C-alpha cells in the first residue's frame with residue numbers, strides 16, 4: 264500500500280480520498296507520494312521510490328520541478344480548488360484599492376478617548392475620500408481559474424473588464440463572462456484603472472511589473488498582486504507609489520521593503536486561507552495522487568502532460584519518455600513482439616517529455632518490461648495488472 268508524506272498541515276478531508284491501507288503522515292520514510300502546501304522542497308531529497316508530488320494549491324515555485332522531471336516524478340497542483348477564496352480576497356482588495364479604508368481605520372484608532380468624538384470624525388474624514396469601482400476599468404492578467412473568476416465577478420460589479428492571457432485555454436474562454444474583453448497586454452496596461460495579476464512565477468514572469476511596465480500604465484492606477492511577490496520589482500513598485508503612478512499597491516506577499524510603505528497594503532498570504540479552499544485543495548491533491556499511483560492517470564500536472572483513461576483491459580503499462588522521434592514505435596514493437604495485443608494507446612507530450620498509457624490484453628512478462636525500461640530515452644515504466 265502506498266505511503267504519502269505530508270510536508271505541511273493538510274486538511275483532514277484528504278484522508279477520505281486515500282484507499283484503506285494508505286499511510287498518510289508526516290513521519291513516512293521512502294514515500295511514494297508527497298503532499299505539501301508552502302514547504303520549500305528545493306533542498307529536499309527526492310527518494311528513488313517517489314512517484315509524485317502534489318501541491319495543495321496553485322503555485323509550484325516551492326517545488327524543484329526540473330529535478331522532479333528528470334527523475335520521472337510527476338508534480339501536480341490543484342488549479343481552481345482555491346479560486347473562489349482568492350477571488351473573494353481580490354474583490355475585497357479592489358474596494359481597498361479604491362477607498363482609503365485601511366488608513367482610515369488606523370486613523371480612527373488614534374481618536375480613542377477624544378472628547379467630541381463624532382465632531383472629530385466628521386472633521387477628519389475628508390482626508391479619506393476614495394473612488395468607487397463601478398464604471399472603472401479592471402485589467403486581469405492571466406485568465407486561469409482564478410483570473411476568470413475575478414474577471415466575471417468584477418464584470419458583475421459593474422466594472423469594465425479587460426483580460427489578457429497568451430495561453431487562454433478553451434475551458435477558460437468558455438467560462439469567461441461575455442462582458443469581459445480579451446485584449447493584448449499593452450491595451451490592458453494603457454487603459455486599466457486597476458490591474459490584478461494571476462500568473463505563475465516563472466523566469467519569464469519574474470519582475471514583469473518593473474519600471475518599464477509602470478511607465479505604460481495610467482497615472483494613479485492600482486496594482487493587486489496575489490500571485491507571487493517576485494512578479495513585481497519592489498524598488499520599481501516603491502518608486503511608482505512615490506511618484507503617484509500607482510495610487511496603491513496591494514499584495515498578498517509582504518517583503519521587508521514594502522511593509523509600512525505609504526499606499527502599500529501588505530496582506531499575509533491569505534488568498535487561499537479559508538477552510539473551504541483548504542478542503543478543496545487537499546481533496547483534489549489526494550485524488551490526483553491516488554489516480555496516478557493506482558492507475559497511472561495524470562491530471563493537472565505541471566511537468567508532464569495530462570493523460571488519463573478509465574482502466575478497461577487486463578493490464579496497463581505506463582511509460583514516461585523523452586519527446587523524441589522513434590521512442591513510441593520502439594515501445595509498441597517490444598509489446599507486439601511478445602504477442603500482446605494493444606487495446607488502447609494514449610501518448611501525449613509536454614515540452615521535451617512525454618507520457619504513454621498502453622492498455623494491453625494481457626500482462627507483459629518481466630522480460631518485456633525490462634526491455635522497455637532499457638530503451639534509450641525511456642525515463643520510467645510502471646505496470647498495473
Ligand code: MLT
Nearest residue numbers: 300320321322345534535
Ligand atoms: C496558491 O499558490 O495556491 C496560493 O498562493 C495559496 C497558497 O499558496 O496556498
